[in-house]
Amino acid sequence: MAVFTAVSLDDLHQWIKQYPLGQAVGLEGISSGIDNSNFFLNTAHGPYSGQYVLTIFENLRFDQLPFYVKLMAHLAERGIPVPAPVPNTDGELVVALHGKPAIIVSRLQGSSQLDPQPVHCAEVGRMLARMHLAAQDFALHQPNLRGLDWWVETAPAVLPYLEEAEAALLRSEVAYQSEFAAGATYAQLARGPVHADLFRNNVMFEGERLSGCFDFYFAGVDTWLYDVAVTVNDWCVDLATGVLDPAPVRALLDAYHEVRPFTDDERAAWQPMLRAGALRFWLSRLYDLHLPRAAELLTPHDPTHFERILRERIACPAPNLP
Numbered sequence: 417m418a419v420f421t422a423v424s425l426d427d428l429h430q431w432i433k434q435y436p437l438g439q440a441v442g443l444e445g446i447s448s449g450i451d452n453s454n455f456f457l458n459t460a461h462g463p464y465s466g467q468y469v470l471t472i473f474e475n476l477r478f479d480q481l482p483f484y485v486k487l488m489a490h491l492a493e494r495g496i497p498v499p500a501p502v503p504n505t506d507g508e509l510v511v512a513l514h515g516k517p518a519i520i521v522s523r524l525q526g527s528s529q530l531d532p533q534p535v536h537c538a539e540v541g542r543m544l545a546r547m548h549l550a551a552q553d554f555a556l557h558q559p560n561l562r563g564l565d566w567w568v569e570t571a572p573a574v575l576p577y578l579e580e581a582e583a584a585l586l587r588s589e590v591a592y593q594s595e596f597a598a599g600a601t602y603a604q605l606a607r608g609p610v611h612a613d614l615f616r617n618n619v620m621f622e623g624e625r626l627s628g629c630f631d632f633y634f635a636g637v638d639t640w641l642y643d644v645a646v647t648v649n650d651w652c653v654d655l656a657t658g659v660l661d662p663a664p665v666r667a668l669l670d671a672y673h674e675v676r677p678f679t680d681d682e683r684a685a686w687q688p689m690l691r692a693g694a695l696r697f698w699l700s701r702l703y704d705l706h707l708p709r710a711a712e713l714l715t716p717h718d719p720t721h722f723e724r725i726l727r728e729r730i731a732c733p734a735p736n737l738p
């Protein structure tokens with residue numbers, strides 16, 4: 417149960433009066449998720465049938481949140497199926513609760529599709545391309561805080577905990593990505609606000625229809641292709657081996673391409689970007705495992721999963737972009 421900060425209905429009685437939602441009538445901690453404290457919240461009324469999610473941020477500061485929360489509002493206003501943040505009566509989207517930043521957003525319907533088929537991957541590809549295009553005119557700028565600079569800064573902190581073979585791979589891949597990012601192809605890649613964590617557990621489906629995506633708290637400005645690579649590395653792999661299944665890869669990429677065609681520079685960068693997406697999550701899982709944060713109970717994700725994916729992307733080229 418990754419609830420880092422406990423909240424009760426009594427705690428909300430006075431606090432929620434700053435919102436046009438009436439009283440809080442139901443509150444239930446959400447067990448999944450490792451970065452924030454999330455609760456299903458029901459209120460007496462409000463624009464979303466009184467069904468909301470309350471999030472208390474455990475690692476992000478007040479000053480870091482406007483980018484994420486205003487990006488969600490920007491996308492929701494443009495018809496992208498993301499949670500719509502609810503402003504309080506002063507128009508503020510982020511407010512303090514138990515001394516930490518907190519938000520209320522609309523609750524998405526549906527459930528995660530943890531065994532996605534090509535039809536689901538096509539929906540994800542289509543939505544991701546629409547999201548990239550809808551975010552192009554978003555006014556705020558914040559870099560991807562788990563991008564290259566973070567990899568270069570963080571790798572030395574986890575190296576002492578690694579076996580020699582893992583340490584060698586980490587050092588060589590960070591060097592490879594640093595060199596690639598300094599090159600002409602990378603400089604040509606289209607970029608803008610990206611989700612950067614679009615895993616199966618951050619998307620909702622109702623049957624074969626994508627009903628929403630959430631968890632924008634690793635979003636940032638990065639290349640659109642990096643976002644596609646992160647998504648393919650989760651939605652299109654055999655979870656036991658990290659090997660890509662060509663059918664879902666084809667479905668996701670073709671659907672994305674129909675909305676926003678890939679460029680030749682992106683075709684040239686595709687294999688390195690898949691490696692970059694694997695490196696990022698291997699490193700963040702190593703960091704969470706060896707340098708954990710205090711929590712009521714936190715079950716970190718398995719770093720070996722993304723070590724396997726990285727080794728697989730290095731050894732076997734993925735299906736090319738359309």
Ligand SMILES: Nc1ncnc2c1ncn2[C@@H]1O[C@H](COP(=O)(O)OP(=O)(O)OP(=O)(O)O)[C@@H](O)[C@H]1O
Pocket residue numbers: 446448449450451452453454469499521522523524525617618630631632633
């Ligand atoms: N707007 C929403 N509507 C419906 N369910 C939601 C919503 N936001 C979050 N959830 C539920 O809460 C869970 C945790 O949310 P989220 O992934 O944002 O937390 P997290 O701590 O950032 O987790 P992680 O980083 O591991 O994905 C989700 O898996 C989902 O079940």
Ligand SMILES: N[C@@H](CCO)C(=O)O
Pocket residue numbers: 450451613615634697700701717
């Ligand atoms: N989606 C990430 C956790 C949140 O960053 C992972 O699976 O490692």
